[in-house]
Amino acid sequence: MRIRVVVLILIVLASVNCGYPQKYDSQQAEILTFNVLLNGVIGGIGGAINKSKEEKLHVVLAKNFLIGCLGGSVKYLAKYDAYNISYDHALGANQRFSWNAWMDRFLYYAGHSIVCNASLNKKPWESFQINLYGINFYYSITDSNHFQPKLSLYTLGALIKFGLDGNKFDLKNSLNYGIYYFDVNPKDHGFRCGIATYNVIALNESCQGTTNNVSHEFIHGFQFADYFPISLYAYKPLKNFKSQKLIKPIDRYVIFDIPYQYLFYVLQPKPWHYKNYYEYEARHFAIRAHVER
Ligand SMILES: [Zn+2]
Numbered sequence: 001m002r003i004r005v006v007v008l009i010l011i012v013l014a015s016v017n018c019g020y021p022q023k024y025d026s027q028q029a030e031i032l033t034f035n036v037l038l039n040g041v042i043g044g045i046g047g048a049i050n051k052s053k054e055e056k057l058h059v060v061l062a063k064n065f066l067i068g069c070l071g072g073s074v075k076y077l078a079k080y081d082a083y084n085i086s087y088d089h090a091l092g093a094n095q096r097f098s099w100n101a102w103m104d105r106f107l108y109y110a111g112h113s114i115v116c117n118a119s120l121n122k123k124p125w126e127s128f129q130i131n132l133y134g135i136n137f138y139y140s141i142t143d144s145n146h147f148q149p150k151l152s153l154y155t156l157g158a159l160i161k162f163g164l165d166g167n168k169f170d171l172k173n174s175l176n177y178g179i180y181y182f183d184v185n186p187k188d189h190g191f192r193c194g195i196a197t198y199n200v201i202a203l204n205e206s207c208q209g210t211t212n213n214v215s216h217e218f219i220h221g222f223q224f225a226d227y228f229p230i231s232l233y234a235y236k237p238l239k240n241f242k243s244q245k246l247i248k249p250i251d252r253y254v255i256f257d258i259p260y261q262y263l264f265y266v267l268q269p270k271p272w273h274y275k276n277y278y279e280y281e282a283r284h285f286a287i288r289a290h291v292e293r
Pocket of ligand 1: 216220279282
């Protein structure tokens with residue numbers, strides 16, 4: 001009986017692999033592992049820093065590591081699903097309006113919220129947050145249903161920068177994707193297919209098609225958010241500072257979202273495409289095929 005079960009499992013696993021070259025599978029396993037472990041480590045360390053005196057370090061560390069891994073798995077699913085947000089692969093054309101990007105964003109932020117809660121040593125479902133158009137909507141289930149929107153300074157800065165660079169704002173696509181969407185300045189068309197920051201992307205229409213560029217830039221946006229829970233490490237140490245008269249109202253309505261990911265990005269080996277992990281990851285999810293590095 002046991003042998004039959006093992007054989008059945010092997011057949012199922014083998015059928016999952018069908019149709020993909022082995023190399024793609026190993027890249028998939030590598031990127032899944034990275035996403036799960038990165039969030040596990042971020043959650044575990046944050047949870048340990050924000051633990052109470054009575055709690056045992058190794059218990060808190062292990063618990064929040066596992067919660068972080070769970071959040072990382074959800075984020076991975078959202079990144080994987082980003083493949084479908086802009087391009088209808090069956091039709092072979094860009095989609096008009098669809099809810100795919102919005103649904104995908106909610107899924108990603110469900111994972112992000114779990115990792116944030118792990119970093120604060122809270123229960124996985126204690127609060128939910130989502131950033132839409134540079135406003136971070138935070139909702140706490142346990143804290144008297146506390147709801148707090150905050151302005152993302154980094155998004156505001158990116159919006160100004162994209163405008164100054166001569167990119168053209170595209171309202172229709174901004175509504176479609178739940179993100180600020182620009183068309184790349186025609187002067188840059190020769191060397192740029194797309195550019196992304198946290199909540200702002202710019203696309204070069206002439207590059208659209210099978211490269212699935214919108215999904216690629218969308219993934220870059222998520223990569224910024226991947227590292228934001230690091231800021232929660234300072235939650236306890238900064239508690240007194242944030243309660244000061246001058247700081248309190250600013251802290252209530254503004255987020256100083258520090259783009260840690262940018263630092264990790266520029267430290268990568270060159271040429272960036274696709275030796276750079278973040279470019280490799282964005283490409284991997286955008287085309288769902290083996291990426292030559
Ligand atoms: Zn890229």
